[in-house]
Amino acid sequence: MTVVCFLFLSTLETRAQNLPVGPGLDVSVSTNTPIPGQEVTITVRSYSIDINSSTITWTVEGKTVQKGTGLTTYKVIAPSLGKKITVNITVVTASGQTITGSVSVSSGAIDLIIENNGYVPPFYKGKLPVTYQNTVTLIAMPHIADAKGVEYDPKTLTYQWKKNSRVIEDQSGYGKQSITLVGEIVPRPYTITVTATAKDATSQAVGFTTVDFGSPWLTFYKDDPLYGPLYNTAIGQSTYIGSQRETGVLAVPFGFNIKDQDLSNLALTWLINNYEYPSLATNRSVTLRAPDGQAGSSNIELRVQNNKDILQSAEKTFSATFSATASSSNSL
Secondary structure, three states, X not given: OOOOOOOOOOOOEEOEEEEOOOOOEEEEEOOOOOOOOOEEEEEEEEOOOOHHHOEEEEEEOOEEEEEEEOOOEEEEEOOOOOOOEEEEEEEEOOOOOEEEEEEEEOOOEEEXXXXXXXXXXXXXXXXXXXXXXXXXXXXXXXXXXXXXXXXOOHHHOEEEEEEOOEEOHHHXXXXXXXXXXXXXXXXXXXXXXXXXXXXXXXXXXXXXXEEOOEOOEXXXXXXXXXXXXXXXXXXXXXXXXXXXXXXXXXXXXXXXOOOOOOOOXXXXXXXXXXXXXXXXXOOOEEEEEOOOOOOEEEEEEEEEEEOOOOOOEEEEEEEEEEOOOOOOOOOO
């Protein structure tokens, strides 16, 4: 399942190399990891000369783009993958001293895909958010190119993964394009950062995303005796039992840690008008039958608790309405 599953797509960054030359001149960029087309601000500073009264000349790829007194910043657009822009700065002080510096700006990106082991029904096309105590897998899809514009094979890159600011040593390294994190008993949000670097260390990209947690949930679907579960027909706040006097209902525990249809870790409590039916404790699907010759409604409630992963629980209710008929059906 890919996302992000939902894609959690994080579009991100590559290194801009700062190469100051000359005593007392410092050249920096607003981001070390711009994406293609991103505006980057370059700033020049000095702690040994009065740079604000100096004449500063900015040259991009040999062409003068800005010149004047105290012009300490210049903005460039990060180039496409595999390209590099070199910006040269010449500072001439009021006393005639000349100091030069330069910076190279390149670009790149990383898409991050987030997958988790929470349950979804067959053919589910949506993205499942991370729920409490899910095991989370993050996959990096880097876009880093060489000087010819050819993207590097992701398997040939070296990855450094961080959870918040701490390096995940055992899952970082050459070719380690993905990591897996086991859900914690205290589900605090955390930030994952990944840095992908080419073998020659000339190209680099950084990606990040926040992993947050929520509760699993229940959804009811009609369970047709002929066609089976109708996953395109979710039951909202109520459902009507028509002339056939009965209807099947399937409960789907979204986000719970179960494998396929194995409910052994889940405790299910079905209640009809606040009366518990212990005989249904292992059933995800029930059949509701309307009483003979009566009209009205019943309140249906399901409570689900994961006995293994204790933070996973959910409950949901709906009402089943029916009209009077001469049918001989029995009530549940």
